[in-house]
Amino acid sequence: MNRKPEIAFTESQQDRSKKTLADLQEAAYEIVRQADPKIFTSRALAKKSGYSLGTLTRRLSSIENIFFWAIERGRESKFLEMAENISTFDPNLSVHHFVETFVDKAFASIGEVNPRVMQFYEERFTKTHGLTADYYDYVDVVNEPYLLACQRNQTNTFRELSKNEARFIFKAALTLIERPFTSGDPLAGTEEHRQIAINALTGLLAK
Structure with missing residues (x-):
């Protein structure tokens, strides 16, 4: 690819x-x-x-390219903010608390962006360039802060992950959290969606 x-x-x-x-x-x-x-x-x-x-x-x-650039800039800013939040996560709180906070902040961030913006970018960008191998690599910025947060945590609830496990799990988190919004799934943003994401990610990250 x-x-x-x-x-x-x-x-x-x-x-x-x-x-x-x-x-x-x-x-x-x-x-x-x-x-x-x-x-x-x-x-x-x-x-x-x-x-x-x-x-x-x-x-x-291309007029379209400058809007692609602006969307990517905004997305990068959101994920850098998320990485910063992870790096300052209280080491005395459990993995379940971490996952709830992560999911809730992601939902709030998507609400600020508007799923239609995500749909615009994906439909127009992939039409021109296809689904590239590194299309979802923007989430990788959270991997290292998460691994460091695990090492600092004092609750003995976080499962020790390799770098590759963290990389795969947070890409899976995109599927759980972001994709329903992008695809227009009627479940997106509901409490049921929230609980599905929390339960699945807790299962992947907890001991």
Whole structure:
């Protein structure tokens, strides 16, 4: 399988052109934060950034790519925040408490993003690039903080994992938590969904 391509933009040596790109990226990020794919358009980007449609066409090879970039930036920020939360998890709390906190924060984060944004990215990105081998690697940022949190924990409830086990388990967590939202499953976000995720992850992570 192919590797996931980096979202890149045409390089420029001119300061003015660099500023234009930075302004367009920031405008795209602000639009994505509104969590409504209906406004992921060139007109919305032109209005938000203050640049003309002609400037957008000249500076960007693809309007869609800048929204992909903005979605990836937001997703990276969310997972870095999750990794930070894991790294500061209270070592006197049990694995069940950890899993409940992890699932609840993930649900809250998805609610802020809006599943329709996730659907937009997945449908459009995979249509162009396919489902690349490293498509779900964005979750890997939580692996190391989790392994360190296990080592510090004092409750004797966390199962010792290898790096590869942690990598596989947190990708499985995406299936349990995120995929129902992305696929539009009617169970997504319900208490039943929450309990399924908590019970399954506790089974994978607990002694």
